[in-house]
Amino acid sequence: MSQHILSVLVENKPSVLARISSLLARRGFNIHSMAVGPTADEGMSRMTIVVDAPEMEQVKKQLHKLVNVVRITELDPQTSLEREIMLIRVSAAPGKRGELLEIGTIFKATVIDVSTASMCFQVIGEPRKINDFVELVRPYGIVELVKSGRIAMGRDTKTRKLRAIG
């Protein structure tokens, strides 16, 4: 089954998150990740939902039936901007810290906590980059890992691109 990214604009109303997750569950669509937050318009929230489903027509149509769902955009993973934040605590005996810091530098990861036994990194980036980081530090021992879920938006293809940034 393939993963699809939906950017869903919803009215900022009570239970809207429950409505969406309940609907997806009821219709048998598997939610891979879901990130929600306010938008520039305070009456609206934006959700980025990553769904596993063979095809998206039904998912989108069923979501559209929810009264509080205002707009749904399916984002093409090839052309959209995707980011995720991960906090990851890795075992780091004093002798290993240097190696870990090196890996961190390559990934522009920030160390946000250090103890005698572990280091905690903050990694921001595309999901692939985050996964690569996880694989690289796995041999050291992952103590704890948390991800924000993906957020995404389409690239501005209407106005001429000045420069591809980040």
Place this chain on the structure above:
Amino acid sequence: MSTMSGARALITALEHEGVEVVFGVPGGAILPAYDPILDSPIRHILARHEQGAGHMAEGYAWATGRVGVAMVTSGPAATNLVTPLADALVDSVPMVAITGQVATHAVGNDAFQEAYTTGITMPATKHNYYVTDPREIPDVVREAFHIAATGRPGPVLIDLPKDVLNGEMVWHKPAKLSLPGYRPTVDAHPRPIKDAIKLVEASERPVLYVGGGIIKAYAHRELLRFAEATRIPVVTTLMGRGAIPDDHPLALGMPGMHGNYTAVTAMQQADLLIAIGVRFDDRVTGNPATFAPGARIIHADVDPAEIGKVRVPDVPIVGDARKVLEELLSKWDGRDAPERREWLDTVAAWQRDYPLRYNQHPDGPIKPQYVVEELNRLAGSDTILVSGVGQHQMWASQYWKFTEPRKWINSGGLGTMGFAVPAAIGAKVGRPDEQVYAIDGDGCFQMTPQELITASAEGIPIKVAVFNNGAHGMVKQWQNLFYGGRLSAVDLGKDFPDYVKLADAMGCVGLRADTPEEVGPAIEKSLAIDDRPVVVQFVTDSEEMVFPMVPAGGSNDDIILSREDLP
């Protein structure tokens, strides 16, 4: 500035919506609303169970086309309402349910009679509201009625905590609707209409496959005109019975699991299905992979999610059934109806060779099909016929000649036993001048008979024919056909209850017919009574099975016509 309570605002808002009747049961959390209703012209009908109130609201909506309203208290009352809500959702019945809730400060504390009503009913409603401020009431009620009645109709629930009902507010006329996420498409796009006309022109064996959407959209006249203008035969699903008169030469009756041979086979052999207001339900298609294999599909529905859900159409049309048919008619305009001699002859030959049939022996047990036909003959097709769920429902749909829309009320999508009696009451309240007759199974009847007390107490003279075959007949049929006749938990016995005494105890007239010759007279007697509800028990053949039949998930090509054809 004068203020009023949230409860009074609620009743005022209902009055503004033109509500004439509310079906309900009071209780602690909803108490505040039961006081101002005393001063309102709105009639309140005290159901004996909240499920009854819900189905009454549905029956009312079915018969009148207006939004049915049910009002109950919190907790167990709200959960009792879940079945009618789920029923109304799948059958697209416009309904507004009002539930009391414990006070906002108690919500979330497992307070007495607290249930998470909006959570429980989220997947059973088109939309629901939890109101936290009495000032929201006018707008919420306006929105709820709008959502219930427009687009694909359905149930909307409003949950009102007691302190919100008791709180004070200044009445204001509802603001302009602000529903940025709710904009049903009503008008069909012109392009698919053109494409549809091209397919219609090119087809040799077209069939119009129509259902509840035609009834809901009041599109029956346009349907008839389109069918006649294009000379295309019409099958009407269980939900669409009455969309075209059954005595019309182009009417083929009901398709599906218990559809007649012609309706089923015409769809199987069609080269074009014009599907309007239907959802390719599994009870119609059988195995979707073998359904109408040679047919191209035009699918029109007001709910875009139905289009392509089961079968991807060649021409999708989103829109209200009546608007779609009007557009199709205007594009077709002026053309002569094609002869279609070969196809119509084929269909007519099937009708002649494979009619529905049963055999009523004069000395044998009463055949249920015979009761339906006699009832139809004596009560007339202008009767509003309401049905339960089971074999009797299929016989009612097969053998009754429907001539108008909104004269057939049943629970199709959810298949809710216990629907008939309360739905008949709701229909009669909405259409007091019409004859309302329910056909119910003994099993179904025993699920909600107490609502006949409501009918007696409120002076709602419905009639109920109980088909007493002493069994959960439909389940028994499946056990006979698919479980080698090992009957498990389907025997209800024919002796208890004594329906005549039970009817009498509930303030109704009780009648019974045990032999074929008693059928007609019992019906006539029932028709002569109009001051009280009547229950007529027909003791019917326990062994009778519903045919034709396509086994669940099977191919419609393998339709079994009668017991003799069983493999």
